[in-house]
Amino acid sequence: MFFRSCRVKRKAGEKIFLGENAPYYLKCVSPKYNFMKKIKIRNEGYVALISILIVGAIGLSVATSLVLLGLGASRSSFVLEQSNQAKALANACVEEALQQVWDDDAYIGMGNLIFGQGNCSYSVSSPMAPKTIAAIGRVGTVVRKISVTVDQFRPYLQVNPWQEVAD
Numbered sequence: 001m002f003f004r005s006c007r008v009k010r011k012a013g014e015k016i017f018l019g020e021n022a023p024y025y026l027k028c029v030s031p032k033y034n035f036m037k038k039i040k041i042r043n044e045g046y047v048a049l050i051s052i053l054i055v056g057a058i059g060l061s062v063a064t065s066l067v068l069l070g071l072g073a074s075r076s077s078f079v080l081e082q083s084n085q086a087k088a089l090a091n092a093c094v095e096e097a098l099q100q101v102w103d104d105d106a107y108i109g110m111g112n113l114i115f116g117q118g119n120c121s122y123s124v125s126s127p128m129a130p131k132t133i134a135a136i137g138r139v140g141t142v143v144r145k146i147s148v149t150v151d152q153f154r155p156y157l158q159v160n161p162w163q164e165v166a167d
Contacts, residue, residue, distance in 0.1 A: 079142065085117050086144040087164070090137030093120035094148050097133040098157060100124065105153045129153060134165075143167075 093113055100107045101124060110123040118139035125132045133148040145165045152158035 082139045082142040083144065086137040086139040086142045087146075088137070089113070089115060089118050089120040089139065090135045090144045090146045091162075093122040093135035093137065094133055094146055094162065097122040097124050097135065098148075098150070098159070101131060101133075101150060101153065102157060 092115075093111070096111060096113060100109070100111070106127045108124055108127050110121065112119060112121045118137065120135060120137040122133060122135040125134075129151055131150045133150065135146045135148075137144045137146075145167070146162055147165045148162050149160040150157055151160060
């Protein structure tokens with residue numbers, strides 16, 4: 001084993017030597033006791049620090065994912081609520097058009113209703129049976145459309161099932 005001296009003198013003439021594992025061990029020879037001591041320089045703090053950084057990065061990515069998923073679910077819920085409101089408005093316009101047809105059998109025309117959350121419009125075609133009523137409800141960017149056919153006017157309105165139509 002080869003040693004090189006640091007030329008640093010300590011108490012009682014003790015010299016410090018750097019050995020073959022210099023970054024990790026200092027081997028000191030004490031002339032007073034004449035035996036070898038190993039002093040270990042510890043590097044365990046780096047492992048703990050890197051572990052904490054990795055766990056923190058994983059925790060941050062999980063938290064970010066949860067926030068983004070929550071925002072997506074919130075947007076979907078909001079659009080679903082607007083869709084239901086638009087359908088309700090379209091239904092209200094169909095009811096208004098049916099009232100117009102009930103009041104006047106020969107009614108042909110269009111109308112609008114405006115509500116706080118949106119609006120709707122309707123049109124009634126053909127002066128005779130069967131009449132077709134088309135209604136559109138709008139809330140924000142959501143649009144819902146309903147089509148209804150009326151076959152008979154008196155003594156009661158005979159309405160075929162309401163159908164939601166696409167663009």
